Amino acid sequence: MSLHIAASAGEIAETVLLPGDPLRAEYIAKTFLKDAKCYTKVRNMFGYTGTYKGKKISVQGTGMGIPSISIYVHELIRDYGAKTLIRVGTCGAMRSDIHLREVIIAQGATTDSSIIQNIFGPSIQFAPLADFEVLRTAYEKAVQEHIPVRVGNVISVDRFYDEEINNEKLTQYGIMAVEMETAGLYVAAAKYGVSALGLFTVSDHLLTKEACTAEERQLSFNDMIRIALETAAAV
Numbered sequence: 161m162s163l164h165i166a167a168s169a170g171e172i173a174e175t176v177l178l179p180g181d182p183l184r185a186e187y188i189a190k191t192f193l194k195d196a197k198c199y200t201k202v203r204n205m206f207g208y209t210g211t212y213k214g215k216k217i218s219v220q221g222t223g224m225g226i227p228s229i230s231i232y233v234h235e236l237i238r239d240y241g242a243k244t245l246i247r248v249g250t251c252g253a254m255r256s257d258i259h260l261r262e263v264i265i266a267q268g269a270t271t272d273s274s275i276i277q278n279i280f281g282p283s284i285q286f287a288p289l290a291d292f293e294v295l296r297t298a299y300e301k302a303v304q305e306h307i308p309v310r311v312g313n314v315i316s317v318d319r320f321y322d323e324e325i326n327n328e329k330l331t332q333y334g335i336m337a338v339e340m341e342t343a344g345l346y347v348a349a350a351k352y353g354v355s356a357l358g359l360f361t362v363s364d365h366l367l368t369k370e371a372c373t374a375e376e377r378q379l380s381f382n383d384m385i386r387i388a389l390e391t392a393a394a395v
């Protein structure tokens with residue numbers, strides 16, 4: 161047992177899916193994993209382990225924001241030996257050509273979080289990147305499953321409600337979407353030398369103001385989940 165995860169040694173797989181919402185973790189485990197068993201309910205941040213196509217896979221809720229996901233990712237890697245971490249999140253689209261429910265893969269995760277400066281000091285702007293092999297596998301699985309995906313840069317922000325951020329400039333520089341955890345995931349994976357990838361379903365549109373319902377956010381992002389599970393089974 162670690163401070164925030166009540167699993168025993170060996171109960172968590174080396175490959176872990178990471179939704180922000182713990183109810184999405186429960187949904188993924190109960191809908192897609194065989195013989196899924198809950199290994200933690202600490203703070204209601206559910207974690208399950210089961211199998212997918214014969215491979216042991218865990219799914220662990222991470223909460224919202226870099227501080228929260230950092231806690232779970234550090235404990236999963238350091239205390240339970242996780243080696244491949246795949247975030248399955250929601251995001252807000254920032255461009256008019258990107259639509260609700262599309263799937264985005266984060267090749268890079270720009271951030272306004274202080275995490276980079278806290279680790280590297282003021283002169284280094286570390287670039288949080290996805291693991292290339294996991295990214296390549298996810299892209300190939302999406303093509304095989306006939307699920308269109310976009311691959312590129314997202315921004316992991318500290319504030320969901322942020323009236324000061326310059327989204328127009330970010331979009332000009334190629335940022336596709338906004339979410340709140342992936343830069344923290346990529347930095348932790350780099351620190352420990354493990355593999356990470358962030359996948360998202362577009363749940364909101366910053367320009368059109370369209371939004372999925374809370375129920376859809378929790379339940380209906382099966383394209384992204386299928387890509388993540390096929391990738392998890394293959395890497």
Ligand SMILES: O=P(O)(O)O[C@H]1O[C@H](CO)[C@@H](O)[C@H]1O
Pocket residue numbers: 179180181223224225248249250251320338339340341
């Ligand atoms: O749906 P999840 O995975 O939580 O991801 C997104 O949704 C939350 C904000 O509503 C943030 O955590 C953001 O990154």
Ligand SMILES: O=c1cc[nH]c(=O)[nH]1
Pocket residue numbers: 250251252253320338339340363364366
């Ligand atoms: O962090 C997030 C997630 C979804 N939509 C947003 O606008 N921001």
